[in-house]
Amino acid sequence: MEARNVHRRMVRWSMIIIAAVASASPAFGGPPYVTDDPEPTDYGHFEIYTFANGTDTRDGVGGEAGIDFNYGAAPDLQLTAVVPIGYDKSQGTDISISLGNVELAAKYRFLHQADTGWDVGVFPRLFLPSGSSAVGERHVSLLIPIWLEKDFGRWSTFGGGGCTINNGVGSRDFCMIGWVLTRQVLPDLQLGAEIYHQTANTRGGQPTTAGSVGVRYDLTDHYHLLADIGPGIENADATNRYSWYAALLFTF
Numbered sequence: 276m277e278a279r280n281v282h283r284r285m286v287r288w289s290m291i292i293i294a295a296v297a298s299a300s301p302a303f304g305g306p307p308y309v310t311d312d313p314e315p316t317d318y319g320h321f322e323i324y325t326f327a328n329g330t331d332t333r334d335g336v337g338g339e340a341g342i343d344f345n346y347g348a349a350p351d352l353q354l355t356a357v358v359p360i361g362y363d364k365s366q367g368t369d370i371s372i373s374l375g376n377v378e379l380a381a382k383y384r385f386l387h388q389a390d391t392g393w394d395v396g397v398f399p400r401l402f403l404p405s406g407s408s409a410v411g412e413r414h415v416s417l418l419i420p421i422w423l424e425k426d427f428g429r430w431s432t433f434g435g436g437g438c439t440i441n442n443g444v445g446s447r448d449f450c451m452i453g454w455v456l457t458r459q460v461l462p463d464l465q466l467g468a469e470i471y472h473q474t475a476n477t478r479g480g481q482p483t484t485a486g487s488v489g490v491r492y493d494l495t496d497h498y499h500l501l502a503d504i505g506p507g508i509e510n511a512d513a514t515n516r517y518s519w520y521a522a523l524l525f526t527f
Contacts, residue, residue: 306343307489307503307520308469310453312433313396313422315353315382316345324501326522333512335365337410339375343522355380355400361410374406376416394424394433414443420451429459441476449476457489465491469505484509485518499524 305311306324316322322345329338341359348354361375384396400418405411420437434454441448453471460466467489474482487505494500501522507515 306522306524307491307501308453308455308467308487309451309471309485310434310455310469311398311420311422312424312455313382313384313386313394313398313435314424315351315384315396316347318347318350318352320347321345321525321527323525324522325525326520328518328520330518331516332514333366333516335363335368337361337363341375351384351396353382355382359411361405361407363410371407371409373410376402376405376411378402388425392425396422398422412441412443412446414441414446416441416443416446431457431459439476445477447476447478447480449474455489463493467491469503472509481510481513483507483511483514485511485515487518489520497525497527499526 305314306326324343324345325341326343327338327340329336339359339361341357343355343357345353345355355378357378357380359375359377360372362370362372364370378400380398380400382396382398384394386393386395388394398420400420402412402416402418404413404415407413416439418437418439420435422433422435424431424433432455434452436450436452438448438450451471451473453469455467455469457465457467468486469489470484470486472482472484485505485507487503489503490501492500501524502520504517504519506517
């Protein structure tokens, strides 16, 4: 009789745990934020962003539009390719449009929350030369960052940073750091806030610090809208009066 009661209690608690896991909202990092996260695309699945972004300064506006393609090539391993078309409109000049810096990257998560309390991963990115000196950089550069993430209930926080090897004419190596806090406010709606800092990436340039608010809305299980906008805080006129990002994400 006692064994039967123990079995019933085990079944009841198992059902409670399964229900809690099933009702939990998944955590998403990375876009629409500048700061990334260590969570790779699920093994055998795809995440494809069709995106556009822009930044306004006292000298003009510039940004990119394109496709951000991600594939879960193995457990904890994501392969990424980004193909952007860049644009730049400086004060008193015509707009320039060209192929931007194509990105090739691999994200690998080597620590898991279940084991250590945090997800931790690396996401090196190789940037190829752009199609025009007016848009992007005309040389190869390499970003080497490390990212961390922790989820708790409806909240998620992630961040980290790294440095970019960026040796080109007029360019210099630079580093960035950022952090994001998000909350799943509705089953289909996630809101977040970000702050990040980047050192100067050109000789004689200035560092920048900025903040933003982001939103992710799940139209269906496979279609998602993402957006982010925020002002510059440090050297805003020269580096970032405000920036924005918008994307339609396909997951399958």
